[in-house]
Amino acid sequence: MIRILRLGHRVFRDQRISSHCALVARALGAQGFAYSGQRDSNLKDSLKRVAEQWGGPFSVRYVKDWKREIRNFKGMKVHLTVYGLPFQGHISKLKKARNLLVIVGGEKVPPEVYQLSDFNLSVGQQPHSEVGALAVFLYELSGRKFRERFQKVKRKVIPQERGKKTVKRS
Amino acid sequence: MIRILRLGHRVFRDQRISSHCALVARALGAQGFAYSGQRDSNLKDSLKRVAEQWGGPFSVRYVKDWKREIRNFKGMKVHLTVYGLPFQGHISKLKKARNLLVIVGGEKVPPEVYQLSDFNLSVGQQPHSEVGALAVFLYELSGRKFRERFQKVKRKVIPQERGKKTVKRS
Numbered sequence: 001m002i003r004i005l006r007l008g009h010r011v012f013r014d015q016r017i018s019s020h021c022a023l024v025a026r027a028l029g030a031q032g033f034a035y036s037g038q039r040d041s042n043l044k045d046s047l048k049r050v051a052e053q054w055g056g057p058f059s060v061r062y063v064k065d066w067k068r069e070i071r072n073f074k075g076m077k078v079h080l081t082v083y084g085l086p087f088q089g090h091i092s093k094l095k096k097a098r099n100l101l102v103i104v105g106g107e108k109v110p111p112e113v114y115q116l117s118d119f120n121l122s123v124g125q126q127p128h129s130e131v132g133a134l135a136v137f138l139y140e141l142s143g144r145k146f147r148e149r150f151q152k153v154k155r156k157v158i159p160q161e162r163g164k165k166t167v168k169r170s
Numbered sequence: 171m172i173r174i175l176r177l178g179h180r181v182f183r184d185q186r187i188s189s190h191c192a193l194v195a196r197a198l199g200a201q202g203f204a205y206s207g208q209r210d211s212n213l214k215d216s217l218k219r220v221a222e223q224w225g226g227p228f229s230v231r232y233v234k235d236w237k238r239e240i241r242n243f244k245g246m247k248v249h250l251t252v253y254g255l256p257f258q259g260h261i262s263k264l265k266k267a268r269n270l271l272v273i274v275g276g277e278k279v280p281p282e283v284y285q286l287s288d289f290n291l292s293v294g295q296q297p298h299s300e301v302g303a304l305a306v307f308l309y310e311l312s313g314r315k316f317r318e319r320f321q322k323v324k325r326k327v328i329p330q331e332r333g334k335k336t337v338k339r340s
Contacts, residue, residue, distance in 0.1 A: 081334075083327055127193060131305070135306050136309045146294035161290065
């Protein structure tokens, strides 16, 4: 079970970045997305609509006390940061974890996050995007596959060489 | 040589997403990032600062006529879209291309893009993030490596188990 914790969300500035983090999380095998910072009903609603159309389960949850959230999590805790150790050397170990919390920072990450996490891992050593880093990390973690099992799917893409095709189940 | 073309940039709504696309492009081996839509000097300046500090070359360029840009590009043109064919089956062919243009859509992609591109490829069949899709695509394209060769590097991360360490060259 993979869960994401996105820290320090700001309603105006981060709405799309946090939303992209959640979409990446859902597409690449996470079952839940939690965020701290400012509470944002739009973020929750837009993700809820995605899961209703394209399938779930996928939960979005606001977390007031991120420290307690990390401390109380039963499983392995990985903080993605450009300052950490290269992630690729840790993937096989992480794959064995029953429960994994992937912590994604915001603009300023409090120093405690580095201490509370079991691992601080980097996806490349260059300034980067948390969305991109999360995508590559989850892609490797899931054995370079995309999540295929979704429940209550109402809409599906039918891959095409050119153009768009989706099917709807009413 | 890999170049990115981001379509339909909107100054207020897309600034961070386009900027994240460019950061991902730079970290994962692209030498240049072009965008169409609204001209945005902040986008250009912020990426310029990144390349000045962390190394280049990496160019950011505004494109007024995206159709001409795609048509005139000498090389293979790949459009990333959730509606396309799974990208993984095409990676080995694309690796052989001398010049590659990776086209990343905005909110509404004009139908011509599907026709002007040599390939329309999807990174997963789920609604997703263009930043995440671009990251996974470039990661596979570069043989699951990050770009290591940068010139005129002033700042570098020294990977740490906990905490942050960078070195500066003045």
